[in-house]
Amino acid sequence: MSSTDVTIYHNPSCGNSRGTLALIREHGIEPLVIEYLKTPPDRQTLLELLKKMKLTPRELMREKEVEKLGLGDSSKWSDDEIVEQMLKHPILMNRPVVVTPLGAVLSRPPENVLKILPPR
Numbered sequence: 497m498s499s500t501d502v503t504i505y506h507n508p509s510c511g512n513s514r515g516t517l518a519l520i521r522e523h524g525i526e527p528l529v530i531e532y533l534k535t536p537p538d539r540q541t542l543l544e545l546l547k548k549m550k551l552t553p554r555e556l557m558r559e560k561e562v563e564k565l566g567l568g569d570s571s572k573w574s575d576d577e578i579v580e581q582m583l584k585h586p587i588l589m590n591r592p593v594v595v596t597p598l599g600a601v602l603s604r605p606p607e608n609v610l611k612i613l614p615p616r
Contacts (some may be wrong), residue, residue: 502527502613504603505537505545509577513592515606520594523613529596536586542579545593548600553578556602561587 501564502520504527507513520527530537537545546553562570565585573581582588592603598612 501597502597503530505530505532505589505591506526507531507533510591512604512606513594516592516594516603516609519606519609520613522615532589532591532593533586536583536589539579539583542582542589543585545595545600548595549593549602551602555572556590556593557582557588558590561585 502525504513504517504520506517506529508531516530517527546556549556554573555568557578559570562568562581565587567581567585570578570581578588588603590604594601594603594609594612596612599616601608601612603609
Protein backbone atom coordinates (compact mmCIF):
# COMPACT_ATOMS: atom_id res chain seq x y z
CA MET A 497 0.00 0.00 0.00
CA SER A 498 1.58 3.27 -1.04
CA SER A 499 1.37 6.47 0.93
CA THR A 500 -0.84 8.06 -1.69
CA ASP A 501 -3.45 5.38 -0.95
CA VAL A 502 -3.99 6.47 2.66
CA THR A 503 -5.78 9.63 3.75
CA ILE A 504 -6.42 10.83 7.29
CA TYR A 505 -8.87 13.60 8.12
CA HIS A 506 -6.88 14.92 11.03
CA ASN A 507 -7.13 17.39 13.88
CA PRO A 508 -3.65 17.89 15.38
CA SER A 509 -5.13 19.02 18.71
CA CYS A 510 -6.98 15.69 19.13
CA GLY A 511 -5.21 12.88 20.99
CA ASN A 512 -7.06 10.15 19.07
CA SER A 513 -6.12 11.80 15.81
CA ARG A 514 -2.45 12.10 16.78
CA GLY A 515 -2.43 8.48 17.98
CA THR A 516 -3.97 7.25 14.75
CA LEU A 517 -1.46 9.19 12.65
CA ALA A 518 1.37 7.65 14.71
CA LEU A 519 0.00 4.12 14.12
CA ILE A 520 -0.19 4.73 10.37
CA ARG A 521 3.39 5.98 10.35
CA GLU A 522 4.52 2.98 12.44
CA HIS A 523 3.30 0.87 9.52
CA GLY A 524 5.75 2.73 7.27
CA ILE A 525 3.04 4.76 5.60
CA GLU A 526 3.15 8.54 5.24
CA PRO A 527 -0.50 9.37 4.59
CA LEU A 528 -2.10 12.34 2.93
CA VAL A 529 -2.98 14.44 5.98
CA ILE A 530 -6.01 16.66 5.60
CA GLU A 531 -6.52 19.02 8.50
CA TYR A 532 -10.28 19.01 8.05
CA LEU A 533 -10.84 22.14 10.15
CA LYS A 534 -8.69 24.10 7.66
CA THR A 535 -9.79 22.15 4.57
CA PRO A 536 -13.20 20.64 5.29
CA PRO A 537 -14.67 18.02 2.99
CA ASP A 538 -17.31 19.18 0.55
CA ARG A 539 -20.80 17.66 0.57
CA GLN A 540 -19.99 14.89 -1.92
CA THR A 541 -16.80 13.88 -0.06
CA LEU A 542 -18.57 13.88 3.31
CA LEU A 543 -21.38 11.71 1.94
CA GLU A 544 -18.85 9.34 0.36
CA LEU A 545 -16.96 9.05 3.65
CA LEU A 546 -20.17 8.23 5.51
CA LYS A 547 -21.05 5.58 2.94
CA LYS A 548 -17.57 4.00 3.05
CA MET A 549 -17.64 3.89 6.87
CA LYS A 550 -21.26 2.65 6.89
CA LEU A 551 -22.13 5.37 9.40
CA THR A 552 -25.09 7.67 9.64
CA PRO A 553 -24.42 11.40 9.90
CA ARG A 554 -25.53 11.24 13.53
CA GLU A 555 -22.92 8.54 14.27
CA LEU A 556 -20.20 10.82 12.92
CA MET A 557 -21.39 13.92 14.77
CA ARG A 558 -19.71 15.21 17.93
CA GLU A 559 -22.64 16.02 20.22
CA LYS A 560 -20.60 18.03 22.71
CA GLU A 561 -19.56 20.41 19.93
CA VAL A 562 -23.25 21.00 19.11
CA GLU A 563 -23.69 22.26 22.66
CA LYS A 564 -20.49 24.35 22.58
CA LEU A 565 -21.64 26.03 19.35
CA GLY A 566 -25.11 26.68 20.80
CA LEU A 567 -26.85 25.01 17.87
CA GLY A 568 -29.87 23.85 19.85
CA ASP A 569 -31.45 20.43 20.13
CA SER A 570 -29.70 18.19 17.61
CA SER A 571 -31.85 15.19 18.54
CA LYS A 572 -34.51 16.51 16.14
CA TRP A 573 -32.16 17.07 13.20
CA SER A 574 -32.58 14.95 10.07
CA ASP A 575 -29.56 13.34 8.43
CA ASP A 576 -29.59 16.13 5.81
CA GLU A 577 -29.62 18.78 8.55
CA ILE A 578 -26.70 17.10 10.31
CA VAL A 579 -24.69 17.01 7.07
CA GLU A 580 -25.53 20.67 6.47
CA GLN A 581 -24.35 21.60 9.98
CA MET A 582 -21.11 19.59 9.51
CA LEU A 583 -20.45 21.49 6.29
CA LYS A 584 -21.00 24.82 8.09
CA HIS A 585 -19.15 23.74 11.25
CA PRO A 586 -16.51 21.08 10.44
CA ILE A 587 -15.70 20.74 14.16
CA LEU A 588 -18.96 18.75 14.39
CA MET A 589 -17.33 15.92 12.42
CA ASN A 590 -15.82 13.28 14.65
CA ARG A 591 -12.21 12.42 13.98
CA PRO A 592 -10.00 11.02 12.76
CA VAL A 593 -11.42 9.46 9.65
CA VAL A 594 -8.98 7.28 7.72
CA VAL A 595 -9.44 5.97 4.18
CA THR A 596 -7.33 3.23 2.57
CA PRO A 597 -7.93 0.80 -0.30
CA LEU A 598 -9.08 -1.67 2.38
CA GLY A 599 -11.87 0.60 3.65
CA ALA A 600 -12.61 3.62 5.81
CA VAL A 601 -12.99 3.96 9.58
CA LEU A 602 -13.65 6.46 12.29
CA SER A 603 -10.49 5.74 14.22
CA ARG A 604 -11.78 6.06 17.77
CA PRO A 605 -9.93 4.49 19.48
CA PRO A 606 -6.80 4.87 17.36
CA GLU A 607 -6.43 1.08 17.08
CA ASN A 608 -9.49 1.02 14.80
CA VAL A 609 -7.18 2.07 11.98
CA LEU A 610 -5.48 -1.33 12.14
CA LYS A 611 -8.61 -2.85 10.55
CA ILE A 612 -7.81 -1.10 7.27
CA LEU A 613 -3.99 -1.16 7.23
CA PRO A 614 -1.99 -4.00 5.72
CA PRO A 615 -0.35 -6.34 8.23
CA ARG A 616 3.23 -5.47 9.10
